[in-house]
């Protein structure tokens with residue numbers, strides 16, 4: 083068993099600033115450790131009962147989450163997002179190619 087104590091983060095600031103990643107509708111931003119999570123369930127998992135009715139933050143890395151562009155999510159979630167981004171990019175390039183081929187018409 084891993085006997086290491088839970089790694090708790092100490093909040094260094096109380097308010098959001100420009101370094102905070104603005105969360106989208108499905109994201110969750112923590113006002114204590116100022117991390118942005120891909121889902122509310124991931125956010126919930128990084129919060130623990132710190133006693134005295136206060137919640138505390140744990141390091142998301144201890145939950146198996148990874149950070150990408152300021153967003154904490156599971157590796158599966160990141161892979162899924164990357165796949166969607168690829169499909170979006172492919173759809174855009176197809177559209178561009180279609181416009182280009184139309185523009186080339188009428189040669190001769």
Ligand SMILES: [Zn+2]
Nearest residue numbers: 098099102116
């Ligand atoms: Zn913040």
Ligand SMILES: [Zn+2]
Nearest residue numbers: 112114115139
């Ligand atoms: Zn937090």
